[in-house]
Amino acid sequence: MASPSRDASSAHGSASANPYAEAGVDTAAGDLAVELMKTAVRRTHGPEVLGGVGGFAGLFDASALRDYAHPLLATSTDGVGTKVAIAQAIDKHDTIGLDLVGMVVDDIVVVGAKPLFMTDYIACGKVFPERIADIVAGIARGCSETGTALVGGETAEHPGLLGLHDYDVAGAATGVVEADRVLGADRVRPGDVVLALASSGLHSNGYSLVRHIVARSGIQYGDSAADFGTTWGEALLEPTRLYTAPLLRAIHDLGGGIHALSHVTGGGIAANLARVLPQGTWVDLDRSTWSPPPVFRVLADLGGLALEATEGTWNLGIGFVAIVAAEDADAAASALAHDGIATWQVGVVQDGAPPVDAHGSFEQGAKGVDGGAVRLVGTYSGNNSHDGGAS
Secondary structure, X not given: OOOOEEEOOOOOOOHHHOHHHHOOOOHHHHHHHHHHHHHHHHOOOOOOEEOOOXXXXXXXXXXXXXXXXXXXXXXXXXXXXXXXXXXXXXXXXXXXXXXXXXXXXXXXXXXXXXXXXXXXXXXXXXXXXXXXXXXXXXXHHHHHHHOOEEEEEEXXXXXXXXXXXXXXXXXXXXXXXXXXXXXXXXXXXXXOEEEEEEOOOOOOOOHHHHHHHHHHOOOOOOOXXXXXXXXXXXXXXXXXXXXXXXXXXXXXXXXXXXXXXXXXXXXXXXXXXXXXXXXXXXXXXXXXXXXXXXXXXXXXXXXXXXXXXXXXXXXXXXEEEEEEOXXXXXXXXXXXXXXXXXXXXXXXXXXXXXXOXXXXXXXXXXXXXXXXXXXXXXXXXXXXXXXXXXO
């Protein structure tokens, strides 16, 4: 990308005189891609970003960290998964970058950290400059919305390994948080309110199941989808909602009222919430408090699945969960609603042994974390009062 450390090789001369070009790598196209993305990337740069285009590494002035009493760096890395296959199928690449920022930067805010900078990596079968520029422009847009500097990246052409129009994207980001303000399970107390923050749709998880259902139904991504008022591909590419800026504002304004956050990604709502609960606590999440948006209902119906069967795969309308002191729950919900994020109470933290009853089993921790226990109970609402505006 056109940042201090964007790498894209630049071959000159004819293909016949260049053995690398004869092997299928068009490095001149990589240079053109860098030129096309320069403006978008530079918009993410504040005075902390140093250096010019073409360096081997991006430079970020960390002197502002001297204002912290005990700064901790937070870092995260991720990709977008098989959602990229839909972007490739309908040749629409300007929103995948937003998904990448959502998957990477929104993980950092879970601990209360402010993002500082991000780098990206794009591997492709062939560099199509305009396509690469669209992808990076989306990343830059997401970085701008979350206050993150895009300081470096790599575009790699892998002929023979990836198909002509195939690509994958990944990224990594770094943020900072005061040591005594880190959010997490150690702050959670019985009686805390569990708030659900509406998703914009599928976000970037569970697309292998999505693509399986669509393929088995004989649907093409360019087909009109009457339920959504768009094509299937456009509906399924709805970008991931970005929560970082609203959550950082709420954390600041509530002055300690937000105790823990959970980013609902792979594994679903219950497993991700269990990761940020302390041992010895449990939560029943009440399905009746929201209605999964149409995209989930339509896909589940097409796949012959009950919504409950997809709870470990899709977010079903909840993209983030906040665990908040009971006295601050209304203020938190109001602050997030002011930023356009529908928020509602979905449960309360309890302590002691989780009940054994007819409501089903609990998820106990996840991803190697031996945390609390969570399950979903009740029946989903039939209205769309908390559908988050999903497609």
